[in-house]
Amino acid sequence: MAVLVVRDLKARYSAKGPEVLKGISFEVSEDDFFAIIGPSGAGKSTLVRCINRLVEPTAGEIHFNGQEITKLGRKQLRVLRRDIGMIFQEFNLVNRMSVMDNVLSGRLGYTGNLRTLFRAFPRRDIDHALQLLDRVGIADQVDKRADELSGGQRQRVGIARALMQGPKLLLLDEPTSSLDPKISREIMRLIKEMASEFKVPCLCNIHNVQLAMEFCNKIIGLQDGIKMFDGPTESMNEDKLNKIYAMEVL
C-alpha cells in the first residue's frame, strides 16, 4: 500500500522565479527506501522539503496516509509534521545544547509551551531518548554539547532526533554529503537498519549514486525539475544514469 502519493507537484521559490519542480509524480510504499538522485540544482532538496512543507509547493497534491498535505492549515500541518522525521545534510543540531536536549527536541510537537520553557520532558521521553542514543551507538555522549561531537556522531544524534518523533515517514536530505566515504556508508547502513526495525519508509535525496544503488530499493532520477527515471534499483543502468546526469557533462 502506498504511504505517500505525490501527484503533479510543482514548486517555485518566487512568483517570477524559475520553476524548480515541473510536475513530479511518484508513490512510496510501506517498506520502500526511496532514493532521489540527480545533478545539483535538479530540485532534489526542494522535492523532499515539499513533503513536509518546509517549502510550499505551488501546485499538485501530496497524499500521506490518506491526508492531503497541501491543503492543511497551520495547526494541522504541525500535527502532521510530528509523523514525518527529517535528517539533514548539515545535521542541523542546536549546537549549544546537549546531545540529550537535541534528541528530546524531536518530541517538541507533543510538548506544551510551559514544559518546553523549562525543558521538562516526561520521564518516558527521556527513557526513550536514552534507548535510541544507545541504539545509534552514542550512549556515552549524552551529556556532551552537540558541537563537541564529530560529524558522524552528530548525524547519529540527528537520526535519534528523527526517530524520537516516532515517525511514519523519514525524509533524508543528503544525509551523508558532509561525511567521509567510510562514515557515509556506516550512516546509511544505520539508517537502513533503523528504517526496517521501526518499519518506516524512507525518501532519501542523495548525491552519491553508488550509495543509492547499494542501499535503496527504488530510485527517482531528477533532472532540472523533471522526473527522468522512476523504478526499482535493479532496472537502473549506466545509460539511464548518463541521461539523468547529462546536464553536468554539457
Next chain:
Amino acid sequence: MNRPQGQSHRPEITYEQILQLRHRNWLVRSVIYVLMTAMMLWSVQVTIISDTDWERMGSIGKVMSSAARFVGIDWALFPNLIEPAIETFMIACLGTLLGVLICIPATWFGAHNITPFKPVTYPIGRLLMTLSRSIHEIVWALFFVAAVGLGALPGIFAIAMRSVGFIAKMSAEAIEDIDVGPIEAIRATGANGFQVVLYGIVPQVLPQVLSVIIFEWEINIRRSAILGFVGAGGLGLVFFRQMNTFNYHGVTSVIIAILGIILVGEVVSYFTRKSVI
C-alpha cells in the same frame, strides 16, 4: 555582453588630456582646502575668541590657581558617599533590567527575519532603537524628572530607555545572522513558533546577547553616576551639591568615588562576559 554600440571601443586618452584632468583635480582640491580653512577660522572666531569671558579668566596664573582648588580630597565626605554609590549601582542594575524587558518587543520587531509583519513592525522596531540612542541619557533623565519627579525612579527610566537602542540593535543583528538549519529542523518536528524561538533562536544568540547586556550594564554605571546632575539621584546628586556649595575638595572626592564604582563595574563585567562566551 550587450553593450551599446557607441561605447564598444575604448576612448583614447592623450597625454594632454591626462594633464588637463590632473590640473582640474588640483583646482578642486585647492578650493576645498581653502573652504575648510575658512570654516575653521570662522568657528574659532565665533566659539572661542568672541564667546569666552577673557576678563573673568584673567592671567594664566589665575587659571592655574582656579584649577588648583580641586586638588585635595575631602576625606570626611566619604562615609556619606557609600549610600549614593550603592544607589548609583542599583539605578544601573534596575535600569538595565527594565531596558532588557523593553528590548524584547523592540528586538522582535526590529530583526527582519522574525518581525511579525515587516512593512509595519520592522520600521517601528528600528525607530525605537534609533530614538533610544539618539536622545542623550541626560535628556531622557530631564524628561522623566519632569514626568515623575526627583529621585532614583526617573534615573532608572532614563537608563532603561537609553539602553534599549544598543541592546536591541545588537540582539536583532545577532538574530539576523543565525544559522537557519536548526530552525528548519525544529520546525520539521512539528514545533510551534514559540518552540522554534526557544530551541532554534535563543540558544544561538544567548551568549552574544548576554555579553551585550553586561557591557551595557557597565556603561550604565557610568551613566547613572552623572544622572544626579539633573536630579535623578545617586552620586551625581552629591557631586552637584558639592559644586553648588563650592566644596571643591568634596567634588574631587565624588569623582574618586565614581571612578571607584566604574572600576568595580569594569572588573565584574570583564569576568562575567568572559564566562558566558
